Amino acid sequence: MTTKDPESEHPSVTLFRQYLRICTVQPNPDYGGAITFLEERARQLGLSCQKIEVVPGFVITVLTWPGTNPSLPSILLNSHTDVVPVFKEHWHHDPFEAFKDSEGYIYARGSQDMKSVSIQYLEAVRRLKSEGHRFPRTIHMTFVPDEEVGGHKGMELFVKRPEFQALRAGFVLDEGLANPTDAFTVFYSERSPWWVQVTSTGK
């Protein structure tokens, strides 16, 4: 898909570029802009939208597609809304313009990490729902602030909240990383996560 005829752009791409233009950049992300965008998506998709303010100004937004068997544990599709800062002088295109070149490349801070994923969740749900699909398990899309600075005012607090327990998450997806080859990178974990801390004393 090229920019030759902007009218012909796939609506998913248009939505992605809209979201990229919301300046949720650290250290002062426009979280209000992101929440407004997500509320509008919920309205258009016919999904419920719950907002949980874990710290003043730090809101988790949850869009929910109920399953046909709500007693089952749910699927969580998680993503963070903030992005890391930029050195604008090193960019060929404004990092918050979401410019798409004639080759189809979209330039923006957040295009890989991870607004692409948020929009992929939303557009996959939109498509499945509009085509009449139903699934036993409820799907929650959770959009969290603060990931790029450790999540201490985001997911770290959210998982302790009763609203999080009420989601009854059975399985979660979140970001991976880009892969320059034809393969895809998946972070794999089962049972209890294995975190190893190595302390080097230099002696």
Ligand SMILES: [Zn+2]
């Ligand atoms: Zn990320």
